[in-house]
Amino acid sequence: MTERILIVDDDLDSLKLIGLMLQRQGYEIIVANNGQQALGKANTERPDLIILDIMMPDMDGYEVCRRLRQNAGTQGIPIIMFTAKTMVDDKVAGFEAGADDYLTKPTHPAELASRVKAVLARSAAQRRPTTNQTLVIGFLGAKGGAGTTTLATNIAAALAQQESTILADFRLGQSTLGLSLGFARSTGMANLLSRPTSEITARAVENELVTHSSNIRLLLSSSRPKESLLNIAPDSAAMIVRHLRTLGRNVLLDLGAGLNRLSARLIPEMDQLTLAVEPTRVALSLAREILSEIGQAGLSSSRVNIVLINRTQSSLQIPWQEAEQILSHEMTAIISPAPDLVFQAAEAGFPIILYQPNSIVANQFRKLAEEIVHVRGGVARDA
């Protein structure tokens, strides 16, 4: 993806000159000619780098820098201060305000290019998984009705007790998530996906999030059939996931059952995938096919968790050891049947882990949640 650079300068000639130089290097350029505009664009556009002039009339570069560092959405964006000031004290003030590097005007294009490249490389290295990395986790059913939404909701609720957690519902027009958590208005996802991709900004995504009393932040779809007829661009869905990555520490995606254009497009955006499977021959054979597709799409099997969900007690079901053999993959968790509890919790509008925290399934969900985020920092993304 082309890296995007926001250039902030009140001097239009200077803006044009630097913009042109960087455009020639292959970067995409966004410009702002005052501090307020810079803060706005940094927030909505989330550039990969900001080049910031110091002397500007309304708000100087130091102040812009400080405010960018105070805002959770922009605090990680690298900043190069760019100015005619050459005194050592000015540089110190720049670094104190939170700048990553400093350039003095006039600058040779080659110096500008090499500093930009170095700062971008450093920031990309920092974004690689560390213990602070955001995890994007897809939840996919091998077959419809496997219990995927119930699973995703409870894992989200368990994680949301500790860390900022977002659950995004990609089941447009067939959603049960909003309803089971007691939300009437649930068109956030459709609102975003009806826009052109260029209008799907981080701010727009954030505005559509709603918070449940369990602390889960939700991007909801509805059950209105009209929504399933929307002509969705999978790239727009990917854009939403990228913005969500900047808005929470755990981002869970309810993808419904089976791979389709949308869920397949989202695979490269994920750090992990959790596949929900019933212990039946049909479901296991669908799961096998899906696993092979996922592997071909580049998600290694170490990033896939398989969860066996027993919705009924039956001696005819396939034992987990056999399921592991059929799928050539370990089961990360096995969820016990709890038909009454699932029903009651949904009626009450709560995830099971909060509705009945001491139940067997609540413990299973909590343990699985721990296991899922345990990899944070352990496995690098292939991207």
Ligand SMILES: Nc1ncnc2c1ncn2[C@@H]1O[C@H](COP(=O)(O)OP(=O)(O)OP(=O)(O)O)[C@@H](O)[C@H]1O
């Ligand atoms: N552990 C469980 N024990 C018993 N019933 C369960 C369990 N988990 C889920 N269910 C029930 O199974 C049904 C399907 O659950 P859920 O909606 O979570 O599945 P899904 O895979 O998301 O379905 P869809 O394919 O429609 O999105 C629901 O009626 C739910 O109450």
Ligand SMILES: [Mg+2]
């Ligand atoms: Mg579902």
